[in-house]
Amino acid sequence: MMMMRLFQGTPWDRLPTCDHCGKETDQCRCDPPSPATTTVPPPENQKLQIRVEKRRKGKTVTVIKGLQFGDLESKKTFLASLKDHCGAGGRSENDVFEIQGDQSQKLLNLLAAKGYRVSHC
């Protein structure tokens, strides 16, 4: 992310800091910020797949594939909203979202309400 340095060369000049950890960017060990926002199709043009998978030790997760985001921040916000909606933990990796438990019905409803086309497989 580009930051303006309004006070460059004055006592108020500060090195840019990371939005995530608050450290100066040369100290930061976070993932690099995503490049400039890319264009992603609107929800109605994103074809998602949702399915429930059994994992080891009898754990069940609901997997959503195909979500596209223009930047990391909106992806994080979206994951948080899914977890909130289901009251469950979850994570995302690339375009795969995993929410703990069988949340397929809740997630289908939520994604449909946001305008996505979802197929249940």
Ligand SMILES: [Zn+2]
């Ligand atoms: Zn950082």
